[in-house]
Amino acid sequence: MPDSIAVTADNHAHYLVRPLRRSDRRLIEQALRLLSARTLYARFHTRRTRLSPREIDYLVSTDDRDHVSWLVLDPVQRAHDGPGGLPIALGRYVRDAENPSRAEVALTVCDHHQGRGVSKVLLGALAASARTAGIESFCGSLLAENHAMRSLMQSLGATLRVQDGTVWAEASADPWHLPDNGTAARIRRVAAQVDAALGAQRRSASMARMRS
Ligand SMILES: CC(C)(COP(=O)(O)OP(=O)(O)OC[C@H]1O[C@@H](n2cnc3c(N)ncnc32)[C@H](O)[C@@H]1OP(=O)(O)O)[C@@H](O)C(=O)NCCC(=O)NCCS
Numbered sequence: 001m002p003d004s005i006a007v008t009a010d011n012h013a014h015y016l017v018r019p020l021r022r023s024d025r026r027l028i029e030q031a032l033r034l035l036s037a038r039t040l041y042a043r044f045h046t047r048r049t050r051l052s053p054r055e056i057d058y059l060v061s062t063d064d065r066d067h068v069s070w071l072v073l074d075p076v077q078r079a080h081d082g083p084g085g086l087p088i089a090l091g092r093y094v095r096d097a098e099n100p101s102r103a104e105v106a107l108t109v110c111d112h113h114q115g116r117g118v119s120k121v122l123l124g125a126l127a128a129s130a131r132t133a134g135i136e137s138f139c140g141s142l143l144a145e146n147h148a149m150r151s152l153m154q155s156l157g158a159t160l161r162v163q164d165g166t167v168w169a170e171a172s173a174d175p176w177h178l179p180d181n182g183t184a185a186r187i188r189r190v191a192a193q194v195d196a197a198l199g200a201q202r203r204s205a206s207m208a209r210m211r212s
Helices: 022-033 037-044 053-060 075-081 118-133 147-155 182-211
Strands: 005-008 014-019 067-073 089-095 102-109 137-143 159-163 166-172
Touching: 005 118, 005 182, 014 075, 014 118, 022 053, 037 102, 037 137, 067 075, 067 118, 089 118, 102 118, 118 137, 118 182, 137 147, 147 159, 147 166, 147 182
Parallel strands: 102 137
Antiparallel strands: 005 014, 014 067, 067 089, 089 102, 137 166, 159 166
16 A cells, blocks of 8 residues: 655645545544535535445445545644644545446545645546556536536536536546646646656565565
């Protein structure tokens, strides 16, 4: 399982990213409790203020290939809170069983960190994993009134289909196939950083195996 990777986002902000592990369940439960009703509704399309244990089980049931999640950590907060510090964002994709080259993406950025470019960090990390897993497009449903997510998907050149208050969006999962604009460039930058770090981690793991 890869270690945390340092990435640089918008405005030269520094973050750490790492894949979610099944053992992160408690961390995720705590982080979800801090989300506002607005954010929970935008992400899970529910007016409930708590997710059920079953829904949380599903969130953490990652497998490194078909269901992949990345956490974003704030290094300043981490230095203060230690390794048990809460993530500031979680992004995941789940491969479409009928079309394995497509995956459904969902992003959650904690309220206090929204509007600071963290979505591009999540998308960059997810794109790096998707590339090695053969996933070519990201899709997802969002509420029609979710202006931030709509604006993000539009910047990525997504096709948008509106139906009954929900928007179905689909865009390339390959950041190098996205439009030539600042949003895509930020995703490409994070994807390249994550790609390079994962490559280095794989090489050092295989050297360690050869030595043992
Ligand atoms: C939607 C969400 C993922 C965006 O993440 P973020 O880190 O806050 O967004 P960013 O700062 O990276 O900005 C993303 C885009 O939204 C736009 N945006 C941000 N806040 C906005 C707002 N209040 N209104 C309109 N657009 C907004 C930005 O201009 C940016 O567009 P650009 O990259 O084309 O310039 C985040 O706000 C969130 O988690 N919301 C609640 C859950 C949710 O809606 N999840 C998505 C459904 S799966």
